Each structure stands twice: as C-alpha cells, then as structure tokens.
Amino acid sequence: MPKGDKSAYTDKQKRKARHIEEGYEDRGVGKEEAERRAWATVNKESGGGEKSGSGRGKPENHSASRKGGLLGGAAAAARPAAERSASAKKGAATRRRDAAK
16 A cells, blocks of 8 residues: 555544545645645554454544643733623624624
8 A cells, every 4th residue: 555545444434534634724724734634633542443353343532632622721811800801892892893793
C-alpha cells in the first residue's frame, strides 16, 4: 500500500477526518496542514486504518478531543469580568444595529 493511501480506513474514519479538516480550515489553517492534522487525529483516536476480520477492532480513545474541549475558553476566562461584560455589551449593540439595517 503506497504512502498516503486511505483505502484501509472506514467510511466513518474518512468522514471524521473530513469534518476535522473543515474545522481547521475555518480557523485559518492551510489546506495541507489541516489535512495532516485531521488524519493525525483520526489515527490517534482509532489507531489507524481498520483491518478486516472478526474481533480485530479496538475501542476509540477520545481523551485528546475531550482535553481540547475542556481547555477551550481558557483565554476568555483569564480576562477580568468587567472586560468580558464590556465586550458582550459591545457585541450585543453591534447585533442590534446590524439587525435594524
């Protein structure tokens, strides 16, 4: 199997990689880097491509995804409450103004 061949991966793994890749691209990561990160994530969670045969599968490990989700928002939480409140009020005013147009 040539390097980069994805034929050993299940449809679910391919969908997951595509979804992760789109998320990275939405956050401004380049196409190739997003694809590399997506497949690295799939490999870490599921152990790579699935092999055929009964009883060959292993449970997926989502600990890294969970850790990333728990760490999200840490930067905002570090800001003072007054600063977060001012930012929220500014955003609400902008949404009201844009809705009125």
